[in-house]
Amino acid sequence: MNPETRLLIDGELVNAAECKTYPNINPATEEVMGHVADAGPEDMDRAIAAARRAFDDTDWSTNHAFRLHCLQQLKAGLLANMEELKRQISAETGAPLGICGQAGPQCELPIEFIDYTLASLPRYQWHRNIGTNEIMGGNNERLVEKEAIGVVAAITPWNVPLQINLAKCVPALAAGCTVVLKAAPDTPWCASALGRIVAEHTDMPAGVFNVITAQDPVQVGEQLVTDPRVDMVSFTGSTAVGKHIMASAAQTVKKVFLELGGKSANIILEDADLAGSLLSALAVCFHAGQGCALNTRLLVPRARQAEVEALLKTYFGLIHYGDQSSEQDIMGPLVNARQRDRVLSYIEKGKQEGARLLLGGGIPENLPKGYYVQPTVFVDVTNDMTIAREEIFGPVLCVIAYDNEDEAVRIANDSPFGLSGSVWAGTLDRGLEVARRLRVGTVNVNGGNFYGPDAPFGGYKQSGIGREMGTEGFEEYLETKTIAIAV
Template identity: 55%
Template sequence: MSNLRPTESEATPLLIDGKLVPGAGGVFATYNPATEELLGYAANADAADMDSAIAAARRAFDNTDWSRNHSFRAQCIRQLRDALMSHVDELREITIAEVGAPRMLTAGPQLEGPIADMGFAADLAESYEWETDLGTATPMGIKTNRTLRREAVGVVGAITPWNFPHQINLAKLAPALAAGNTVVLKPAPDTPWCAALVGKVIAEETDIPPGVVNVITSDDHRIGAQLAEDPRVDIISFTGSTRTGKAVMVAAAASLKKVFLELGGKSAFIVLDDADVASACSVAAFSVCVHAGQGCALSTRLLVPRSHYQAALEATVRTLTGMRPGDPNKPGTVCGPVISAAQRERVERYIAVAKAEGGTIACGGGRPAGKEAGYFVEPTLITDVSNNSTVAQEEIFGPVLVLIPYDSDDDAIAIANDSPYGLSGAVWGTDPQRVKKVVDGVRTGTLSVNGGVWYSADAPFGGYKQSGIGREMGVAGFEEYLETKLIASAG
């Protein structure tokens, strides 16, 4: 693997039916968001390529014993995990360059963590109770032995975003394969290399059979719609914006395929009045700067007691102004660039809307001085807006935090829940009963209490309301890729 492919002839390939092939649509360019420089090219799939990939996945599922050979699947997943880890240094440089991911994150959720997490899926393939004896019953007087069997759904269409490509690609790929499915992976056009190079490792360094995994890179969003619409695909696993997720549901509806969606968030970070308010607000400010705020589960609404508002404001501004956007290659960088010029413009539009709606930019709000190249945005705090404001209701996906005062614990819970989303959140406080009340009251898929970390291979992740359908990771995420069959035998 080479870190740079400056010529079109060196474009990363597609993986279709076990073969590394060029895209029928030619190639498309990928850029470094920190420098705006051309990195190289990726194969540009067209509709015929996607059709071939779906057909290959269908054949591999229907005509081989992949779905039934649990031990072989576990072996292949561990093989892929180990092969990817042997390329971790190359993958790290590619991830920093293509994603703009801070180097420090590649030791965790941007690379090494997701690779290691594949072992959990492999273990499940071997240890899961695929059949359960429900015993004997006599419905309508007929003695019947019942067995509950869990089986693979079939062909998985996995559509993934650009913000944490390895984490999301592998969090779909590993459990889908462990469950016995075959997969067509369609990554975001902003980060094709991260997926394409996983495909290359699968083809060249594992025993995963042809057609079991297919990787389709393309800058044509209609290719993703084609995957969602095709009746040969049994389930769509999509991570991305809520707006696109709704379109995926519509596309999948014609064939009534299963749909798993991990969508947007506008999570609340609730600081109770018995907490160390300054410390808690500093944590909230730090977290919204991680990877330039490009995380669906980041808490982007900071709810503080009105009586402590000034102290909260000062602590938050102090932390945000100290979080200077920088080169993601440098070990100490936390806030790198956003992914593209279009994403930076989106963030800037939201900041302008906040001003137009009467908000105050307490700090940040522009492009950092001295950064002529790269898609950088200053960490920004917006105040003097209500929870009904645009920036408090809509996902921005940048290093932007909204500070909102509340008047009681019940008020904080109500504000947190006054959102179309319910993905994540946090609560800080010292009284266990008050903390429990908030945890019980906030309708969200994950909650961090006093800094607890919910991310883990064995812990399910997903949201309420318009934050999605289903769960990823953990046993619950594995079971998203299974069907249930009841076998009733007379006698």
């Protein structure tokens, strides 16, 4: 697969300072595929210093045309390496090869999404005149300027690593920021590959883009978040870690973007086509349920619960998994043994709290290798159970019955999270009415799909702060300055 094993610091591909490496393990086979640089504090300090210097001492932040040129080169470099990237992403995430193509967000689609930034950047209004006003005895002409926020720490997860690496780094670079990308320990090659492409395919000045991989994310991550030379932290991951980052970053009052957990509800209304809409429940198996926006709570009319159970038994029988090279499968293993054990512990908790296991619930007997968990469905779930409150991040569906539409909305909103949701209704108007009552950042109605480079993505409540993608995502990396001129 020819993976990149080095860090990118100050324009050079380098080994870690102490030449340490750590193994990269394939979650489908449990085998070591190769190694990657294991960075320490000295490496992180060099990366931050390089990003600070590149922002302060070059014209990267103000030369919009040059940035566009470099991002065009980045897109071309990604396309030239796409087939190799697919194999690497599939190998280190465990995702079947098919969802690394057009059928999923692992590789091809996020590379295509760069086109949105390339088209938007030349049109963006960096300056605007808001006119004159008279105040305190004088007339003033006011200008509003948009400027890059500075050095950005991009801290990314392992579930869809290339997608989120690009969703953070491309807008940040387009805005004129410099970046230190800290990869998730389980998926380092998705970040180190970007480092090599930037170094070999683009004219980005040294220090504009830096990549750090490390086996222990805590030490170098804390260093990155607390360093006063860093102006902003953009983090995607668990809510618990996001809270810690927010508290740590507060010591230097730096801006924080957080895209955190979810416990999204899929509401099937009484007048919806039950057989058709229930197929959407299979999405909980996509990438083994390792997606923050996946709908893990299924809300169904109580009077039709028996029909729901029969259909789910049939539908979940359609899910095949275990072949990492498959172009059709949507499910692979969990990313590591720790995550597999965590999911299994939630399944046991569901049983203990009185939920009824409809199907799945364990490790598949036919797959002795790999961190697989069977597609699992619980019924008779109440919204106060642990499996309905906490993010499991595995192929586990909780079916919750409701008596009327108001109760369905109440249950959906009764969550510490507010990332996403879905509504199925007999009419579009009714579906939109319910969608607008949900306290979430994204909603799909009757099979819609919000995912796209121009669609803002993020959550309410403990699902995060700010938005990724779209104009809103680009502007996360900008400061606003108002200038007044006496006239």
